[in-house]
Amino acid sequence: MMLALKEAEKAVEAGEVPVGAVIVDRESGQVLAQAHNRVERDHDPTAHAEVLAIRAVGERQNSARLENCDLYVTLEPCPMCATAISFARIKRVYYGAYDPKGGGVDHGPRVYEHSTCHHAPEVYGGISEESCAEILRTFFQSRR
C-alpha cells in the first residue's frame, strides 16, 4: 500500500485526483504494475489507477486474465474499476479509504453482491485508511 500511496503522490504532482494502484504477483510478491490516475492527461475518463494497472499487466502477461494477482489501491474502487477487477479475475483487493460518494464495492451499486457478478475478489477495505484519505482531502481542499 505504501507503493500505491507513492503513486497517489505522483498524481498530486500531475494535477490528477490522487489515487494509486499496484498489482502484485501472488506467488513471487513481485510488483507487476503500478499506476495513478491519468484522466486529465490522457483525456480518458476510464484512465483510473486500477484500470491502467490492469491494462499494463494484461499487456505484460499477454492475457486478459490476471488470475494470480492481487491489487492494492488507495481508494475504494468505483463501479467501473470494481467490474474491471472482476473481469480480470484478480484474487484479492486491498483498498485504503472508503468512498461513500463514489465507491462501487462497499457503497453504491456494490458490484460484487449481485448474482450476475461472475467473479468476486476477496476485498479488504480500510488498509492505511488515514494516509490514503488524507492525500485526497488535502488535494480537494487545495482546489477549492
Add this chain to the structure above:
Amino acid sequence: MMLALKEAEKAVEAGEVPVGAVIVDRESGQVLAQAHNRVERDHDPTAHAEVLAIRAVGERQNSARLENCDLYVTLEPCPMCATAISFARIKRVYYGAYDPKGGGVDHGPRVYEHSTCHHAPEVYGGISEESCAEILRTFFQSRR
C-alpha cells in the same frame, strides 16, 4: 445502430464477443468513433466496445468529457461500461439486446439508479434488439 452491428460483425471475424459501439456528435450527427470488443486481441479485460469508443473520442476531442455525444451499442452495457459512460457525461445511450446475465443498466447493479451516480444518461434499450441478440447467439452457439 446499423454501424454498431457492422462493428459487431468485425468482432466475429476477429474471434471476439460480437458487440459493437458507435459514438455520434449530437449536433452534427457525425460519427466520432466506432469500435468492437478487443479483449482477446489486446489482452485487456477493459477493452469493451464502449470503452474503446469513449477513449477514441476523448483522444480526438482532447477532453475526458464527451458532453455533446450519444452512444449506440449492440448490447446492454456491463457495469464497467455503464460507469465509464457516466464519467464521460454521454447524453443518451441506445442499446440493442438486453443482457440479464451481465448488464449493469437494466439488470444487476443498475448503476444509474444509485444516488452516488453523478451523471445518468437517458437510456433507450431494445433498439434493433433481434439483430443485436442474434449475432451474439450465433457466436456463442458456434463456440460450444
